[in-house]
Amino acid sequence: MDRDAVTYIAGHRGLVGSAVWRHLESSGFARLVGRSSSKLDLKDRDATFSFFAETKPRYVVLAAAKVGGILANNTYPVDFLSDNVRIQVNVLDAALQHGVERVLFLGSSCIYPKFAEQPIREDSLLTGHLEPTNDAYAIAKIAGILHVQAVRRQYGLPWISAMPTNLYGPGDNFDPAGSHVMPAMIRRYDEAAAAGAPVVTNWGSGAPRREFLHVDDMAAACLHLLEHYDGPGQVNVGTGTDVTIKELAGVVAAAVGYEGSIEWDTSKPDGTPRKLLDVSTLRGSGWEPQISLEEGVRTTVEWYRTHAADRRN
Template sequence: MSDSLGFQPAKLDRSAPFYVAGHRGLVGSAIWRNLQREGFTALIGRTSLELDLKDREAVFSFFAENRPRYVALAAAKVGGILANNTFPVDFLSDNLRIQVNVLDAAREFGVERLLFLGSSCIYPKFADQPIREDSLLTGHLEPTNDAYAIAKIAGIMHIQAVRRQYGLPWISAMPTNLYGPGDNFSPEGSHVMPALIRRYDEAARAGTPVVTNWGSGTPRREFLHVDDMAAACLHLLENYDGSSQVNVGTGTDVTIRELATLVAQAVGYEGDIEWDTTKPDGTPRKLLDVSKLSDAGWTSSIGLEEGIRSTVAWFRDNYLSIRS
């Protein structure tokens, strides 16, 4: 699938330098694993200690030295409702600087194909469901994560501007709620899936009689295993070229209450589940329309129950070393 740039997507050169920005995070590490499985032999990654992407001079020096042909921009400051609501300046400032520095350096040093990773929180809080790509900028954002969303929207616009001004075939992908190995399981900074896994696993270990979750449990959410997301990223790089961001998801959703039940079953928790309705629910529903992704020839393959079980197993195997 291509648009008017005249570029035709094709199989990427497995021997070309490929920089995965954020290769130690949830999304970046999955992209790295998938690229290794697919035979890429010149992967480039730097930890935040090795390269601070907020440091413009350092980023330009890195690109000048390494000259990647391909880039997956998965580096970002991320967090759940509590973190986003508490530190909006950090989420806006850090993500804008990361994006601008990497995208400007990539353009300066001739990156051929670049994939920018965003988030489904870019869409209006009350967008029609399922959410289509053209819902962008048609309504008010969810207030608890609007700063992060604005930064990601700026990234999408940056990609579109590069396409218009420089004719480069760069693209954007907007994943739904992601989960899997490498996630952030901290009580203060995690998203709903890892937060529930940690909460229920610890409750099962301790024999806690009641687990209390935030909100009413009624909001509906779509969840995509991060290994599926990684596969979709490579598929888009090799099969899609368009100015519109592409939604990446499963096309199905569950209530948070249903999700909590699935997690409790996966960890073997048998106590009671209660809900603290004084805490915010966030967006009432967020289901993505994945027609554009389907038209590009890709659909998810990891079912939710299977994905939760494997993530619980990974969490338990890595309990002492995970981000907590």
């Protein structure tokens, strides 16, 4: 990767995009480009093409997406499908027209079947039914993967895709109506600790198992893949280990100093029973995560508390 090349990070203010920006900047990339959604609506095809014509990026990291937790995905499936497909098609088509050399498309582990064999291998894609609560978002991301593969087949460009597991860290969305499990728990437990609440109630049974990767590790993996991987298949990015939601609750409670009781509302959905990625492809290329769950949660709690004025909540 040429550190002096124009590199566009789509979604540079989001959880993943901001981490990729920080990592590339610290790795010597001198010409990073980003636009907030208020200045560039990637759902607007003409505006997206004009932006590419103006900036002429050599590399693109496509981290822009409409994202949310179970509640948001289940409530607004049309929005998640339509917005994400339009963003992806516009960016990838513009990148192709303007000769972008290298594209990294970022998806989500929800692309895999609900009951895929664990740990989930990359070749599990399109082998079974999706989790119904976020199938619309998953279909959009699958479309992005196939779009990248199609460009490779038709034009021979070295574009690639990466599928991260559950991500968390600085810059996350802590809005209880639209956040994922980790930031939702951090906010809920921090507020409970501050209020001295005797009980915190979480959705579901707490039995599902999930894998969590700190977003700074994800950013490091992105650069690693851009410099060391060139293949048609999407690459899983994760830690290769998982915990139950109950165990996660204990880690979060300890990080915020909550000492009350923890209860579970089993009338609410659990989602997929287990979602652990097979990361042998990534590890075989020479990359390993560096941030433990306990350390990552602790530093995320610190960031959450010190960024009350500018965090998403």
